[in-house]
Amino acid sequence: MNQHHVRAAVFSAGSWGTAVGKIMADAGTRVIMHARRAEIADAINSTHRNSGYFPDIELPHTLTATTDPAAALDGADYLVLSIPAQSLRASLAAWAPHIGPDTVIVSLMKGIEIGSGLRASQVITEVTGIPAHRVAVLSGPNLAREIMDGQPAAATIACPDEDAAHRVQRACHTPYFRPYTSTDVTGCELGGAVKNVIALAVGIASGMGMGHNAQAMLITRGLAETTRLATAMGAHPATLAGLAGLGDLVATCSSPLSRNRTFGTHLGQGLSVEQTTAATRQTTEGVKSAEAILALAHAHNVEMPITDVISALLHEKLTLDQAAGALMQRPPKPER
Secondary structure, eight states, rough: GGGGOEEEEOOOSHHHHHHHHHHHHHHEEEEEEEEEHHHHHHHHHSSSSSSTTTSSSOOOOTTEESOOOHHTTTTTTTTEEEOOGGGHHHHHHHHGGSSTTTTTTOOOOOOOOOOTTOBHHHHHHHHHOOGGGGGGESSOOHHHHHHHHOOEEEEEEOOOHHHHHHHEEEHHHOOSEEEEEESSSHHHHHHHHHHHHHHHHHHHHTTTTOOOHHHHHHHHHHHHHHHHHHHHHTTTTHHTTIIIIIIIIHHHOHHHHHHHHHHHHHHHTOOOOOHHHHHOSSOOOHHHHHHHHHHHHHHTTOOOOHHHHHHHHHHSSHHHHHHHHHHSOOOOOOOO
């Protein structure tokens, strides 16, 4: 199929949704974005800029916007979901009647639903009744600002149906964005969710004045506990060594553009969770998902000491100094 005849509906017009909308439009896909705020949709249509997030970047003219979910989904080959993980269930229930019978859903979400412990793809199939082979996940080291600037990046597109993964791959392959395919949805989603919690830990260490040795330790041991959980839940270990695992972990833990690392840095500098939340305009998935990830770890009898400490810190069961001490005073053991 000619890529110019392929249509994608992107919900919604936040920073990452806008970046993926731009990628797909640059790949020749016709994109319509669903924006909650009329002024954002109007700005995209009239000035070709998302005034709320990237006012300095001109968007492709094949990317338009609407506040009407039904209009956005009319004839869409792909529904790309980029909304906070904790609001997915309610939002998707409202949009589900407008999803076409052959539409493939692409999840950009990196969180675990509190209470149910479900990954985004599982919430999608549960709410919509759409089979898992029509649900794909896009995940990798993808900082939205860099992608909007046309900086090189890559990602993994995971779907149980390899043909569907290849179709999504074609719909978002540009000279600056290289998508790889996989069938390991579980590994991609857990890599994306847990790395946000590890990035909080790295940010806290940085905010407390700890050096690169400590931060590298947290990244490395964070990968170890992510891999333990993911493989216990059926993921392939190689996925966690790839773009959706190690790649995403390094980018999120290392970059000041990362909202989770930045949130952690504020905590490490002594701000409370409430103060940091007030200072942070965008959703910080690690803060929301830490508790749900820890519940999954307990359910699968997996040790996740970094996640454990961060969850306790976020719920004010530990002070900063106690959290740092808890990580360093664990009994020494073989590295695995």
